[in-house]
Amino acid sequence: MITIEHVRKVFPLQGSEFVALGDVDLELADNEFVTVVGPSGCGKTTLMNILAGLETPTSGRALVDGEPVTGPGPERGVIFQQYALFPWLTVRKNVEFGLRTAGVPRARRREIADRFIALVGLERFADALPKTLSGGMKQRVAIARAYAVGPSILLMDEPFGAVDAMTRVRLQEQLLTTWSQEKRTVVFVTHDVDEAVFLANRVIVMAADPGRVSEIIEVDLPYPRTEEIRLSAPFATLRNRVWSAVHRHEAPVR
Amino acid sequence: MTLVQAETTAVRRPTAGKRRLGVPKTVLNGLSVLIGIGVWWGFAVSGFDIPAPPAVAERAVELIADGTLAEDAAASLVRVFTGFALGVLLAVPVGFLMGWYPPVRALVEPWIQFFRTIPPLAIIPLAIVLMGIEETPKIFVIFLASFLSCVIATLQGVVNVDRTLLNAARVLGAGDRVIFARVVIPASSPFILVGMRVGLGSSWATLVAAELIAAQQGLGYRMQSAQLYYDLPTIFVGLISIGVLGLAMDRLLLLAERRLTSWQETR
Numbered sequence A: 001m002i003t004i005e006h007v008r009k010v011f012p013l014q015g016s017e018f019v020a021l022g023d024v025d026l027e028l029a030d031n032e033f034v035t036v037v038g039p040s041g042c043g044k045t046t047l048m049n050i051l052a053g054l055e056t057p058t059s060g061r062a063l064v065d066g067e068p069v070t071g072p073g074p075e076r077g078v079i080f081q082q083y084a085l086f087p088w089l090t091v092r093k094n095v096e097f098g099l100r101t102a103g104v105p106r107a108r109r110r111e112i113a114d115r116f117i118a119l120v121g122l123e124r125f126a127d128a129l130p131k132t133l134s135g136g137m138k139q140r141v142a143i144a145r146a147y148a149v150g151p152s153i154l155l156m157d158e159p160f161g162a163v164d165a166m167t168r169v170r171l172q173e174q175l176l177t178t179w180s181q182e183k184r185t186v187v188f189v190t191h192d193v194d195e196a197v198f199l200a201n202r203v204i205v206m207a208a209d210p211g212r213v214s215e216i217i218e219v220d221l222p223y224p225r226t227e228e229i230r231l232s233a234p235f236a237t238l239r240n241r242v243w244s245a246v247h248r249h250e251a252p253v254r
Numbered sequence B: 001m002t003l004v005q006a007e008t009t010a011v012r013r014p015t016a017g018k019r020r021l022g023v024p025k026t027v028l029n030g031l032s033v034l035i036g037i038g039v040w041w042g043f044a045v046s047g048f049d050i051p052a053p054p055a056v057a058e059r060a061v062e063l064i065a066d067g068t069l070a071e072d073a074a075a076s077l078v079r080v081f082t083g084f085a086l087g088v089l090l091a092v093p094v095g096f097l098m099g100w101y102p103p104v105r106a107l108v109e110p111w112i113q114f115f116r117t118i119p120p121l122a123i124i125p126l127a128i129v130l131m132g133i134e135e136t137p138k139i140f141v142i143f144l145a146s147f148l149s150c151v152i153a154t155l156q157g158v159v160n161v162d163r164t165l166l167n168a169a170r171v172l173g174a175g176d177r178v179i180f181a182r183v184v185i186p187a188s189s190p191f192i193l194v195g196m197r198v199g200l201g202s203s204w205a206t207l208v209a210a211e212l213i214a215a216q217q218g219l220g221y222r223m224q225s226a227q228l229y230y231d232l233p234t235i236f237v238g239l240i241s242i243g244v245l246g247l248a249m250d251r252l253l254l255l256a257e258r259r260l261t262s263w264q265e266t267r
């Protein structure tokens, strides 16, 4: 279970202060799939970094299974908004990175890596360097790399942002398939309202300045989510609700 | 792989080359050298007080035949490589420490910036007084020249490591040591290699100049003693050798750099 208790994050900004997150309170159940939507700059990445243990809140705290987050941990996998692949390592070596730090023996490492490379459909590029991949392919490598360590919580920051619409749908379905096979808690940031509704148990709508949770919308659509569901009337209703929630709270232009 | 590369170059060259001149680059390079020699010859025969290419070639053959050229070149190269190797070996860890620990940087950087403004040659008088006229002062000056350019480059490399890569490594379970060995070192290697190239260039220049001042052997010394007898052909042989060797060393490091950092996006 993930608990976020009165988390505030303040960044210094040219002598004054900028409130990136003002008092965020959230509770996420185990194996829940939560998506986070909100305008640019509302603190989505900041919230993810706090959960990942890469950033400490100015006040309040984040807890995972009752334990305060004090740093990164192998049970929390992170997929960054920028791909963050190691450019000097091949696709396979990138995917193996976390396994290597965990001390997994070479043969086993390779086996696991190859499985996840196949999952994201990059078998042919296993020995390629990141510079030869497209943006979407890089993002898929990043996904495989995070999956490979077997985290129970996945923190995904706009993972499909750079992927074309077709691949995006395929990755969404893949993600839901793996999630239903090996349940884990997923926190998934996106700009795409359709994507937010399609994937989630709950959509968390954030608003900016100060960054805060403005609305939480339950998505009571059954899994597995299919094309049929995507085109159904209840889906459209939910999407419209999320859409207007995002826009209602959009920060006034300063 | 090589086949594919050969193909792409074969395909690319006519389109890229033809549009400009229709002559391959290597032919133009060779032509340029020949023209240069021709101009030099022209100056020599039209009354300028310099030896013509045949005289220089003749002297080169003599110096090669009696082993002087090889001995001098070897003496110079050994000095350069010793000083350079020592400089790089110290610069890389110091640069890493400076980049990784801000207090170390704050303590060390003023000195490095200060010594960087002093031309290495200006250290020679002091080095000779303190270390005698044997090999030590020369190697020390080379060491200093390569250390200074390499340490700054390493520092730049460490400071420029992408924060998201560090974060990516941390969330994949890497501790400080692993991050250092498997992220910081590879990420800063392009900077270090550039620093090494700059360092080797300035080492070579410094060494030859140092040999002009005090040495019993070496390319610089050979030119210095030739100067006493107005032996211009020997001076020319020395100059050309220095240029060719310097160019060869630079190309070698460039090749290593290309090989080791071919993973970079910008190429």
Ligand SMILES: Nc1ncnc2c1ncn2[C@@H]1O[C@H](COP(=O)(O)OP(=O)(O)OP(=O)(O)O)[C@@H](O)[C@H]1O
Residues within 6 Å of the ligand: A011, A012, A018, A020, A039, A040, A041, A042, A043, A044, A045, A046, A047, A081, A211
């Ligand atoms: N290290 C930092 N120093 C100063 N300000 C920061 C820092 N990190 C984030 N901020 C500020 O905090 C706010 C929230 O940033 P954050 O990256 O969390 O937004 P976001 O919701 O992820 O936006 P986007 O959708 O564009 O990725 C921004 O206004 C940003 O300028």
Ligand SMILES: [Mg+2]
Residues within 6 Å of the ligand: A044, A045, A046, A081, A157
């Ligand atoms: Mg963001």
